[in-house]
Amino acid sequence: GNSVTQMEGPVTLSEEAFLTINCTYTATGYPSLFWYVQYPGEGLQLLLKATKADDKGSNKGFEATYRKETTSFHLEKGSVQVSDSAVYFCALSSRNNDMRFGAGTRLTVKP
Amino acid sequence: EAGVAQSPRYKIIEKRQSVAFWCNPISGHATLYWYQQILGQGPKLLIQFQNNGVVDDSQLPKDRFSAERLKGVDSTLKIQPAKLEDSAVYLCASSLNRGAVNYGYTFGSGTRLTVV
Numbered sequence: 001g002n003s004v005t006q007m008e009g010p011v012t013l014s015e016e017a018f019l020t021i022n023c024t025y026t027a028t029g030y031p032s033l034f035w036y037v038q039y040p041g042e043g044l045q046l047l048l049k050a051t052k053a054d055d056k057g058s059n060k061g062f063e064a065t066y067r068k069e070t071t072s073f074h075l076e077k078g079s080v081q082v083s084d085s086a087v088y089f090c091a092l093s094s095r096n097n098d099m100r101f102g103a104g105t106r107l108t109v110k111p
Numbered sequence: 112e113a114g115v116a117q118s119p120r121y122k123i124i125e126k127r128q129s130v131a132f133w134c135n136p137i138s139g140h141a142t143l144y145w146y147q148q149i150l151g152q153g154p155k156l157l158i159q160f161q162n163n164g165v166v167d168d169s170q171l172p173k174d175r176f177s178a179e180r181l182k183g184v185d186s187t188l189k190i191q192p193a194k195l196e197d198s199a200v201y202l203c204a205s206s207l208n209r210g211a212v213n214y215g216y217t218f219g220s221g222t223r224l225t226v227v
Contacts, residue, residue, distance in 0.1 A: 004153075034215055044154070044202065044218040089153055098144070098167055099204075099216060101153035 002027040006090045006102035013080055013109050021075040021105045023064075023090035031092040033057075033066050033073040034099070038087045047075075047088070080109045113137065115219035117203050123225045129191035132222045136184070136205030142166075144216065145178055145188050146202040154202055160186065193226045200224070 007022040025033065035047040035057070048057030050066035050073065057064050062077045073090060090102040116135040124130050136143050141162050146154035157176065159167040162183035171178065175194070180186040190197055200223050204216035 036218075043220040044204075044216075046215040046217070049215050091153075098156055098159050099154075100156070103153045104151075 002031065002092060002094050002100050004090050004092055004100055004102040006088075006105055008103075008105070009087075010106040010108060013107070015082055015109055015111050016079045017109075019075070019077040019080045019084075019107070021088055021090075021107070023073045023075065023102060025071050025073065025090075025092050027071075027092055027094060029094070030068075031094050033064070034091040034093065035062070035064055035073070035075050036089040036091060036101070038089065038104070040086070044089065080107070082109045082111055085109050115203055115205055115217050117201075117219035117222055119222055120220065121223050121225075123227060124193055126195055126226050127192040129189065130193055130224060131187055131189045132201050132203075132224075134186045134188070134203030134219060136186070136203070137207075137217055140205035140207050140217075141183070142206045143180055143186050144204045144206075145186070146204065148200045148202055148221070150199070157188070190224075193224075195226050198224060198226045 003026045032051045034049045036044045037047045038044050048059040050057040053068035055066045064073050064075045087104045087106045089104045091099050093099050118133050143160045145157040148154040157171045158178045160180040163180045178188045200221040202221045204218045206216045
């Protein structure tokens with residue numbers, strides 16, 4: 001079945017460092033891919049999405065490119081801030097629109 | 112627009128008791144989902160509704176969990192009887208889907224259930 005695997009955390013970075021969180025997926029057909037973010041004490045928020053191969057999703061300085069050849073959707077940000085500290089979830093959605101999530105990666109950014 | 116509303120925000124019950132959670136999706140969103148998020152894990156789909164019909168409930172423990180979506184709007188998720196392993200955050204989400212493309216869900220803040 002469809003599934004998502006993302007890099008295990010936690011990840012700790014200094015402010016202004018470069019961030020990469022790896023995500024790979026297994027799916028039949030052409031799923032849509034997402035990154036969600038969960039700030040402490042809050043619900044899940046959609047961060048960015050890509051609905052077809054080679055699409056690049058971007059938001060708040062974060063980017064991810066849908067790579068069908070490597071079945072990946074890695075999340076990147078050039079310069080992280082303390083306010084980016086959160087748990088990040090990679091997810092995919094299949095034809096019937098259900099969403100499958102990875103286990104989440106906790107990011108802590110230190111000043 | 113108003114977000115997905117969930118209540119209660121927190122609930123503590125003893126094992127073998129029953130509990131119910133309520134969700135009101137974004138107006139016009141035909142699809143509604145209930146997820147279970149155990150601490151340190153990603154959300155796991157319990158049930159998916161399209162209007163008031165069930166699309167997928169394959170991961171719902173039907174011996175103790177039930178859900179309904181009356182009139183295709185509000186939804187209620189019930190656990191009876193609760194077990195210790197049901198301690199989790201229960202998330203409701205809704206989506207507006209166009210054709211075969213999913214444009215993403217909007218999640219509520221969740222209900223944190225603690226079973227003691």
